[in-house]
Amino acid sequence: MEEKDNKGIDVNVIEKHFREILDKGLKIDIKDPNFIETPKRVARAYKEIFAGLNHTEEEIKNIFKKCFPTNYKGIVFEKKITVFSMCPHHFLPIRYDVSVGYIPDGCGLGLSKLVRIIELLAKRPELQETFTQEIVELIEKHMHTLGAICMVKGEHYCMQMRGVKQKDVSTITSAANGVFLNKPEMELKFYESIRSS
Ligand SMILES: [Zn+2]
Structure with missing residues (x-):
């Protein structure tokens, strides 16, 4: 299922590619219970950490x-x-x-x-x-x-x-x-x- 927010941050893409970084890049056993949910967690964390990306002029105006x-x-x-x-x-x-x-x-x-x-x-x-x-x-x-x-x-x-x-x-x-x-x-x-x- 596609999970996008209104800013266009696509957590599915982040999750998919972070899984590859762990698996193929770092050769980490992604079936290990510690890592199995990690790509999803990283994607969600990125969504929060980068929530200011593509902010609109409107948002800024509203705060001021x-x-x-x-x-x-x-x-x-x-x-x-x-x-x-x-x-x-x-x-x-x-x-x-x-x-x-x-x-x-x-x-x-x-x-x-x-x-x-x-x-x-x-x-x-x-x-x-x-x-x-x-x-x-x-x-x-x-x-x-x-x-x-x-x-x-x-x-x-x-x-x-x-x-x-x-x-x-x-x-x-x-x-x-x-x-x-x-x-x-x-x-x-x-x-x-x-x-x-
Ligand atoms: Zn730096």
């Missing part, structure tokens, strides 16, 4: 839809939002700690909404650099702000488990727009808040 009027002119700051992603080069996990700040221009966003956007973006195999840039671009596009800034710390398991095997290395990326680009003191304020809180 509700705006709360405010005169606040300081930085709204959300620190260390933890999300998981997969690297596009090795298909191995990445743990991200994302800190975001923005200055509302008349309206603010519900606190959980930024988390939802970041979670959606993370559920795709994408470069950390691109992921970071997209966060501030989406805030700029869908909200009225004086500027947005974002810093992402990534722990890439493809660097920890294989290759250079660096266990404690993390990759830091950042992106900014509006006042955070034009006024270095605002950018500084953001990084100070990350350090001090």
